Amino acid sequence: xxxGVFGSSMMWKAQNRKLVEFNYVNLRDFGIGPxxxxxxxxYGGGDGMLLRVEPxxxxxxxxKQQNPDAEVILLTPKGKQWNQASAQQYxxxxxxxxxxxxxxxxxxxxxxxxxxxxxxxxNFIMTGGxxxxxxxxxxxxxxxxxxxxxxxSAAIESFSDGDNYEYPQYTKPAEFRGMKVPDILLSGNxxxxxxxxxxxxxxxxxxx
Numbered sequence: 399x400x401x402g403v404f405g406s407s408m409m410w411k412a413q414n415r416k417l418v419e420f421n422y423v424n425l426r427d428f429g430i431g432p433x434x435x436x437x438x439x440x441y442g443g444g445d446g447m448l449l450r451v452e453p454x455x456x457x458x459x460x461x462k463q464q465n466p467d468a469e470v471i472l473l474t475p476k477g478k479q480w481n482q483a484s485a486q487q488y489x490x491x492x493x494x495x496x497x498x499x500x501x502x503x504x505x506x507x508x509x510x511x512x513x514x515x516x517x518x519x520x521n522f523i524m525t526g527g528x529x530x531x532x533x534x535x536x537x538x539x540x541x542x543x544x545x546x547x548x549x550x551s552a553a554i555e556s557f558s559d560g561d562n563y564e565y566p567q568y569t570k571p572a573e574f575r576g577m578k579v580p581d582i583l584l585s586g587n588x589x590x591x592x593x594x595x596x597x598x599x600x601x602x603x604x605x606x
Contacts, residue, residue, distance in 0.1 A: 403532045412545045420535075421464065425449075428456035437501070446503025454498065454509045461496045468494040469514040473527035473534070474505075477516030480534055484517075489541035497535070499527030563603065565595040 403409065404420050412418040426434045430452060437447040458470060478484070488495070498509070510516075519530045540546055568579040582594045 399528050400532065404535070408540055408545055409536060412539050412542065415544060417542050417544055418539050421461075423457050423461055425453050425457050428453040428460070440503070444503075448503055449500055449505040449509070451506040451508045454505070455512065458496060458498070458512050465494050465496075468496045470496045470498065470512050471515045471517055471534075472498045472505075472510070472513045473500060473518070473530045474516050475518050475521070475523060477518040479518050479520060480537070482537070485534075485537040486541055488538045497527075497531045499531050501526040563600045565598045 400420070400422055404413070409418075409420075413420065425436050429436045430450065435450070436453045437449050440446070440448050462468065498505075498513070517530075517534060519533060524530060568583060572579045572584060580594070582590055585591070
């Protein structure tokens with residue numbers, strides 16, 4: 399899953415430009431017994447399977463051997479909700495991170511003793527932490543200077559200034575099936591364009 403996403407588009411460019419490096423640790427390599435078991439049923443009963451504590455500890459300790467100063471991030475519904483300000487903070491930190499991707503029902507609570515940061519994408523549940531991790535990593539890496547290319551590419555966009563949403567944008571053609579680009583954007587008056595953009599940057603999402 400990770401190779402497909404991180405091997406494409408801006409994530410590939412970031413690696414090619416030596417701005418970021420990804421390393422992958424397969425939890426199964428640290429599984430228990432001949433079947434490389436990484437999860438088991440919860441004490442006290444209940445549906446689903448929990449990630450066992452031993453493989454997680456072994457995997458994180460292995461990763462720490464490669465990078466002792468790396469901080470550990472756990473994707474969990476109980477974590478701090480991720481936003482653009484968080485992405486900016488992490489992109490500027492200069493730190494390396496180890497992401498733990500939980501699965502199915504959850505994880506043995508004792509793994510929290512390894513964790514420096516708990517992050518949530520929102521009030522919803524997914525089958526695993528891989529996709530949330532990819533989303534968080536993408537949002538961080540794209541803000542590293544030199545990844546996107548243009549100096550203002552990440553500076554002027556949704557949530558770059560608190561809770562604002564980016565202003566409407568248009569490209570060629572100037573008219574399509576009766577729908578026209580606002581005249582102000584074709585005027586060449588940069589001051590008036592800036593004012594129009596500021597006026598048309600909403601602070602709440604569009605109605606469904």
